[in-house]
Amino acid sequence: MTSLGLSSEKAAIASKHLSPLRFPANPESVLNFLRSYGFDDSQIKKLVSWHPKWLLCDVEKTLRPKFEAFQALGFSGSNLRQLVLFNPIIPHQSLENSLRPRILFWRDLLGSVENAMKLFKAKPWLLSYSLEQRVLPNFWLLREFGIPDNRITLIVQRQPRLILLKPDDLKALAKKVEEMGIPHESSMFVWALGILQKINKTRFHAKLEFMKSLGWSEVDFLSAFQKNPIFLTVSEVMMKKKINFLVNEAGCKLSELVRDPRLLVFSLDKRLVPRHHVMQVLK
Numbered sequence: 001m002t003s004l005g006l007s008s009e010k011a012a013i014a015s016k017h018l019s020p021l022r023f024p025a026n027p028e029s030v031l032n033f034l035r036s037y038g039f040d041d042s043q044i045k046k047l048v049s050w051h052p053k054w055l056l057c058d059v060e061k062t063l064r065p066k067f068e069a070f071q072a073l074g075f076s077g078s079n080l081r082q083l084v085l086f087n088p089i090i091p092h093q094s095l096e097n098s099l100r101p102r103i104l105f106w107r108d109l110l111g112s113v114e115n116a117m118k119l120f121k122a123k124p125w126l127l128s129y130s131l132e133q134r135v136l137p138n139f140w141l142l143r144e145f146g147i148p149d150n151r152i153t154l155i156v157q158r159q160p161r162l163i164l165l166k167p168d169d170l171k172a173l174a175k176k177v178e179e180m181g182i183p184h185e186s187s188m189f190v191w192a193l194g195i196l197q198k199i200n201k202t203r204f205h206a207k208l209e210f211m212k213s214l215g216w217s218e219v220d221f222l223s224a225f226q227k228n229p230i231f232l233t234v235s236e237v238m239m240k241k242k243i244n245f246l247v248n249e250a251g252c253k254l255s256e257l258v259r260d261p262r263l264l265v266f267s268l269d270k271r272l273v274p275r276h277h278v279m280q281v282l283k
Helices: 008-015 025-036 041-050 052-056 059-072 077-086 095-110 113-122 131-144 149-158 167-179 189-198 201-213 218-227 229-233 236-249 254-259 268-282
Strands: none
Touching: 025 041, 025 052, 025 059, 041 052, 041 077, 059 077, 059 095, 077 113, 095 113, 095 131, 095 149, 113 149, 131 149, 131 167, 149 189, 167 189, 189 229, 201 218, 201 236, 218 229, 218 254, 236 254, 236 268
């Protein structure tokens, strides 16, 4: 409470994890070490609140080697601080067996420290996944499907949970996509994987019934899914607004929306309505 400004409630919770602590010299060395790397009081407060056992770390044996390794990998200054804040269990991960190879892998895959940091910030749990058991088997599986590395990188950036599935689950998901009529070589295959990973069977059926209530048949629904599965991510409220506009104001037929479901993905206010107004002026 005195040195970090924690509330009495948070201090009580944190202290439960510090039963081996007898003398303040060790935690003080940790605080001084973090401050030497530019961590401010609010960042240190967050770090200790999330993971109090930071105060039990041996600076010379645990923290310094890891921080120096992060710098050698290109993470310094604010990037290093953010890397640590996004992954507060760093003190308890092996540098050689976990941290270094995982950080190196994601950095090289994404092409830069900056791109890696964007991913680590969005998905702070990423570094807790094993490369050997999860990530690499899924990479090899996607390559077997004929998906090029640049598209796999795109998957990682936009749908990282897909690459972290259990390999057997990813295989089952791929089989399901194929059964719905989207082959591996289709540019829509990757998008369909991501959509079905997010939408379970119950939600998928609910989407089907909703589109049927708007005038589509089941055949129409599956045909549109094969052409552009992303339309399933549109909420029912927004989907109703878009179809109402496209059919009743812009004069589209439902069959045209089935042939080109991209129209259902475009923004109503920023794209569809303004372009319709331009067309009216041109006419």
